[in-house]
Amino acid sequence: MTTHIAGATADSTEPATPNEPPARAHTAVAARAARPRRRPHTPLNPRPSIPLTLVTGLVLLYTLLPLAWLVINASKNQKDLMDSFGLWFGEDFELWDNITRTLTYDDGVFVRWLLNTLLYVAAGAGGATVLAVLGGYALAKYEFPGRRAVFAVVIGAVAVPGTALAVPTFLMFSELGLTNTPWAVIIPSLISPFGLYLMWVFASEAVPTELLEAARIDGSGELRTFFTVALPLLMPGTVTVLLFSMVATWNNYFLPLIMIKDPDWYPLTLGLDSWSAQARTAGGEAVFDLIITGSLLTIVPIVAVFLLLQRYWQSGLSAGSVKE
C-alpha cells in the first residue's frame, strides 16, 4: 500500500515561508526599522490562528496521551500500577529497575527476542530493499517482454488480503520444512509491493536514460553502470524504501504468529503478546509491569529511527512524487 504517499513533501524542501523574516531584510531595512518588517498576511500567507491550533491540539493530545501513559507507567512497580493515577507517576520511580528486570526476566528472553527482531529486520527489510531497488530500476529503465504484466500483477496483489494468503503460505512452508525457522519470517518479508512501486517511480525520474546510454557507449557493462551510475542517484528512494520496510518488519505480528511456535525465535511483538497471554494461563505469572516496560523498549528504537531519518525519508518520498 502507501503508494499515494509518494507525494509527501518535506518541509525542508518548501520555500521558506515569507512569514519568517528572511535574513536579507536586515541589511536594507534594519537601518530604518528596529523590528524587521513582516509581509502582510495574504491567503497564501495567513496569520496563525490560536483557535485552530487549539482544536488541532485536541488530536495531538489524543495521539500523544497514550504514549505519555506508556512512559509514565513504565516507571512504576506493580503496586503503584494498581494504586496510583494512570497519568501521573507513582510513589517510587523504578524505570531503571523495570528495564533491568525486563531484560533479565526468564533468562533474558527479551534480549533474545530483540536480537531475533534485529535479524528479521536486517535480512527481511534489507533484502526487500535490494529486491525493490533492482526490480524498480529494471521496470523503469529496461524494456523487456512481460514488464507491464509484472507491474499489473504486483499492484493487483496489494489488494489481496494478507491474511488470505496466511493459511496456504503456512502449509506450503510447513511442507518445505521452513516453519519454526527464521526463514519463514524472512522470506515473505522480502516482498514489498510498495517498495517496488516507489523505486519504479523514483528511478524513472531520478536516473536519466541518456546517462545510461552514455555509460554504455563508453563501454560500461550493465552491472557496472548500475552500481556506479544509477545506484548513487537512487539513494534517497532507497533509504525511504528501507525505512518503511524496517517499520513493517519490526512491527510484524501476524506472520510470525502463524509461522513460529518456538519462543526462542519470537520477535519482540510476539514475545510481548505471549507475556500478555501468560497472565491468563493457570499458574502463569502476571507481568503487567514488564509488558509495559517491554512495550516502551520495543517502540523506542523504531520511533527514534523515524525521527532521526525524517529528513531523508520525507525527501525521498517527495523526490519520488508523481508530477502531474
Next chain:
Amino acid sequence: MTLMPTSAKAMPPPRPRRPRFRRQALTGWGFAGPFVAVFALVFLAPIGYAIHLSLYRDRLIGGTSFVGLDNYEAALTDTRFWEGLTRVGLFLAIQVPIMLGIALLVALAIDSGRLYGKSFFRVSIFLPYAVPAVVASLMWGFMYGTRFGLVGNINDTFGTELPDPLSPDLVLASIGNIVTWEFVGYNMLIFYSALKVVPRSLYEAAAIDGAGEWRIIASVKLPAIRSALIIATIFSIIGSFQLFNEPSILQKLAPNAITTDFTPNLYTFSLSFSGQQHNYAATVAIVMGVITAIIAYAVQLRGMRKG
C-alpha cells in the same frame, strides 16, 4: 488501480534494432528476476495453493477427497462467517469515516499554514504509525482496564461508573478507537502530501475571485486531492475487512468479549490453527478476499465516475 500515472510516460520508446532489444530484455529480466521469483513464491503460489485446497475436504475416515464447490457452499451459508462479516461491515461503516474525517481536517489545518508549530503537529500525529499494533493494543487494553487502567482511575477519582470498554457491547468500539489512533496520522500524511502538490497559484486565483477559505477547500482543495481520498478509503476498507491484530491481542485481556469468530480473519485463523480445518479455512479466506476485492473495486469505480 490508479497508481501508475507516470509508468507509461516513463517508458522509453520502443527501439527498432533487434539485438539491442534482446540485450535489454535479458538485462531487464536479470534485474527484475529476483523480485519476481520471490514474489511468485510468497504471493502467487499461495493463492494457487489456496484455490487448490478449497476444492478438497479432509475427512477423518477416507482421507482427502475432491468435493468441488462444496466448501464454498458451506462458507456462504455459515452463520459464524456472516456474523463476523457483519461485524467488520459495521466497524467499517463507522470507524473509517471518523478516522478519515479527522485525518482530513488535520491535513487541511496543517496545510492552511494557520497553525503554530505545524511541523511538530505533523510529526507527532504521524508517530503512532511507527508503534506496532501489538504495543498499541496492549497499551490501550491496559488503559481501558476498569481495575487499574485509566477508566478505573476515573471511576475511583470521580466516583463514576463508566461502562467497561472491554465488555462485549463496547469492545468493537474500543477496537475502532485503537485502529483510529494507529492510522489517523498515516492518513493525514497521505492527504497532506496530496495537498502539497496542488499548485498554490490556484488558491491565489480563487482568492482573487473572492472565494473564502471554506470555498477554496470545497471547490479547489478537495477536488484536487480526490484520488488520494479514494485511495485512502480503499485501503481503509481493505484494512477493516482484514481486521485481525487488534482483536487477536485484546482477546487475552477480554476473552469473553472477543470470540474466536469475532472477525472473518480470526475465524479463518482459528479454523486453521485450532481446528485443523485447513481446506475450509482456505475457502473462507478466498471468499473474504473476493468480497474485499469487489467492494474495493466498486468504491474505486464510483469515486472515478464522479470526476
